[in-house]
Amino acid sequence: MGDTEYTSQIVCPYCGHEDNDSWEFGGGDGEELEIDCPKCGETMLCTRNIQITYSTYRKEGADERGS
Template identity: 40%
Template sequence: MSDMYACDRCGKPTPNFVPWTCGSIAGKLGYSWCDDCEERFERELAWENEQSEKDAITCPWCGYSDPDSWEFEGEYDDGYECSHCGKPFFVEKRVDITYTSKRRIDDMPEGWVAE
């Protein structure tokens, strides 16, 4: 008979156990989800239809890509409505800022040689 574990989501007994690939995390060797919780998670994930890493706000209902997304000023909106189909959905704005710096050529001393 296989070992039994408690489902991390609902607490029901389950033989399912998935070890962390990188070793113990916070004292746990992995996680256990029963078949019902795994099915519910997969169903919810499919339902959300997350449209991530897009250049424009994309409706998870109809797929409309809003060309005016740059006008969205908030960081998060849980009442955003598609301007095409009118259905509500969540929007999260992520902004990445990077910098590049280099020396000015005008400041290079005479006779400078790269190492």
């Protein structure tokens, strides 16, 4: 195993364990945390990368202005 980037769960770079409770770990965007793998016990560094996106939809019954 090795380093991982931008995964949806914390993945141990030593044993590959995926932590399904990654959301429980604190830390803000880009803050580096030192955590122990719950499976193999190795200490790893982890950063949480937060990305905000938006979606928009037409409101039902609204007129079609600008189309």
